[in-house]
């Protein structure tokens with residue numbers, strides 16, 4: 001059942017395109033039948049030549065027939081193969097799209113456990129491996145099976161005795177088994193060689209890069225020995241591979257030759273005895289030659305199916321994953337953010353026993369600014385992630401505009417919130433595109449305004465291409481502070497009902513921070529804002545400041561109220577930060 005389910009992705013696609021596949025398979029079958037006529041005709045010509053019963057015209061006729069067979073084979077097989085390859089590529093395209101869509105649906109907990117390399121390998125290697133199986137798999141299986149059948153039928157039709165066919169084909173039957181045995185072993189060894197080469201390159205790169213250190217420490221001999229070891233590793237892996245593949249390469253023609261030896265021994269004897277014609281004997285040798293390829297293909301297909309079966313299962317498992325955070329069946333759209341009430345919120349990350357938040361209660365009244373401060377690991381970002389439902393909070397623990405956050409649609413909730421993380425990811429497009437991320441139709445004036453509020457305008461103006469400056473690998477690298485401000489402009493551009501700044505000003509200097517905060521107070525008046533920070537200067541203007549420690553609220557109040565308690569954490573933190581500033 002599990003196995004059947006893992007093939008669902010493929011069977012669904014095959015079913016949907018059954019007609020095209022059928023046409024392609026028929027084309028390939030016809031091409032095989034066509035080709036199987038060849039030896040029979042050559043046999044006839046041989047007999048005719050021996051009996052001197054055919055003349056010059058017959059030879060031309062037979063030549064034309066052979067040409068016709070060659071051309072029609074090319075057309076039939078080519079069309080069949082093209083159709084199947086095209087279907088394979090389409091499968092690849094659709095599946096990659098499906099995987100990408102699934103990545104967009106899946107929740108943070110999935111991504112936090114997987115490296116980028118593994119995720120990319122789904123999109124690249126696994127899909128390609130399945131596509132190869134359905135393209136080459138279908139063509140080669142059809143080709144091989146029908147070529148074998150056609151050859152056997154034609155041998156019988158040509159009048160070759162059954163016993164002779166059986167004994168001559170016997171050695172060839174071992175070919176698929178040989179391929180099944182050697183295929184994976186050769187593959188494993190060639191992977192060893194690849195790995196060895198990668199290690200050798202890495203080692204050479206490191207030794208050359210670190211050559212100055214090596215010289216200063218006078219350890220050239222050790223470095224040489226280390227590199228020699230990796231080279232030796234590659235050499236022995238290559239020898240292993242060559243040994244295995246040479247044996248395989250030698251055995252294949254040997255089996256072909258063995259089959260000819262048997263056919264000559266038995267068939268030659270039968271021809272002398274007059275139990276079959278010379279033409280049939282010649283045809284037999286051709287048929288035996290024609291059988292080697294398809295039999296090898298059968299082995300290849302079996303190996304390929306085994307490899308791609310694992311890939312198919314991985315892709316299927318990925319597509320079947322249900323996102324841990326998703327819309328409930330009865331989810332309704334959130335009309336507006338309104339008041340946000342966090343009530344007795346206790347939360348542990350999935351798979352952990354530690355509580356990241358313990359019994360947290362507070363409100364962000366509509367239009368107010370709340371500051372959240374605390375040491376690293378105190379749970380500040382966790383709270384932001386729960387407000388955005390990046391992770392699912394316990395039902396009823398967070399209410400927005402009176403509605404339980406877990407019962408509203410994700411889209412309507414996230415559309416109303418602007419989240420600016422500490423290290424906002426910038427895409428390798430231009431600056432304008434990165435700022436207008438939430439609204440691609442935004443005008444340059446709107447983009448400029450957001451950049452001005454984030455105090456990024458001066459930096460942008462200093463770039464030659466201004467807002468059209470490209471970022472990323474092929475473009476400009478922004479400084480940490482510029483990157484943060486670009487990310488902040490992106491959040492401001494959205495003009496969200498709730499703006500969450502999660503340590504979004506940690507990389508800008510105190511002067512710039514104070515300028516941005518001034519803009520923020522002006523721009524966000526009447527709109528809710530949650531400022532998460534380490535620095536008191538970032539939150540001191542907030543209507544209420546909440547101090548978190550180890551997941552618990554330890555203090556709350558306005559800056560003045562909190563400063564009135566000199567022995568409590570907030571005032572101590574203030575003193576430490578002031579001292580730091582004076583030393584700086």
Ligand SMILES: Nc1ncnc2c1ncn2[C@@H]1O[C@H](COP(=O)(O)OP(=O)(O)OP(=O)(O)O)[C@@H](O)[C@H]1O
Nearest residue numbers: 112349352356374375376377378379380381382383
């Ligand atoms: N994805 C996760 N899976 C498991 N535990 C996590 C995850 N993210 C954070 N935690 C844990 O939750 C606790 C709170 O982390 P959080 O990121 O909320 O702290 P923070 O106050 O924002 O810290 P910082 O100021 O350094 O950003 C930490 O103990 C952290 O190890």
